[in-house]
Amino acid sequence: MNAILxxxxxxxxxxxxxxxxxxxxxxxxxxxxxxxxxAGVWRAVFEGMHGAHSVHxxxxxxxxxxxxxxxxxxARCALRRRAATNRRRGLARARLLPFEMGPTAASSPFFVxxxxxDGPWLALGGHGHVSLHDLRTGKRCWQQPHAASAxxxxxxxxxxxxxx
Numbered sequence: 001m002n003a004i005l006x007x008x009x010x011x012x013x014x015x016x017x018x019x020x021x022x023x024x025x026x027x028x029x030x031x032x033x034x035x036x037x038x039a040g041v042w043r044a045v046f047e048g049m050h051g052a053h054s055v056h057x058x059x060x061x062x063x064x065x066x067x068x069x070x071x072x073x074x075a076r077c078a079l080r081r082r083a084a085t086n087r088r089r090g091l092a093r094a095r096l097l098p099f100e101m102g103p104t105a106a107s108s109p110f111f112v113x114x115x116x117x118d119g120p121w122l123a124l125g126g127h128g129h130v131s132l133h134d135l136r137t138g139k140r141c142w143q144q145p146h147a148a149s150a151x152x153x154x155x156x157x158x159x160x161x162x163x164x
Contacts, residue, residue, distance in 0.1 A: 010035040015044030019077035042073035050080070 014025055014036050022045050026036045035041070047055045064075040122132070132141050 008038070011038040011041050015041050016048060017045060018049055019045055019074075019081055037071075042071045042077060046073045046077055049077070 010032065014022055014032070017025060019042075022036055022041070026033045043055060046058070050058075058076055064072055064079065066072055066075055134141050
């Protein structure tokens with residue numbers, strides 16, 4: 001089989017697997033392990049599993065500590081798989097995080113109960129605003145009036161969502 005597929009073609013095929021599938025495929029033979037180590041294969045796997053938008057987002061906002069010789073995208077896949085496994089096992093912790101939705105803390109304190117989030121960003125809606133918070137610092141990075149509040153809807157006061 002290896003005589004039929006060159007390393008580049010095999011790497012292209014392996015890039016369409018999930019992270020678990022790629023780990024299993026690496027054990028087949030040395031040629032497959034070498035193809036799985038080709039630059040960009042783990043990035044393609046990450047993109048296939050988490051979407052094209054997450055590749056651009058993760059590179060800038062999801063730094064990883066690498067072991068010598070490790071691929072950063074392989075490390076990101078492993079971190080996300082471990083986080084998902086821990087959530088399924090019930091190992092995620094609930095936290096009470098105070099976030100301010102208004103111009104001052106006294107004007108509109110807003111408390112969010114959140115579970116572990118894959119990324120460092122949390123999007124919140126309430127009091128007629130949508131805002132983006134950095135969970136690493138606990139600070140609001142962006143805020144704008146919610147489109148529903150401009151239309152006169154009261155539903156926006158109860159909207160809370162997480163961006164992962």
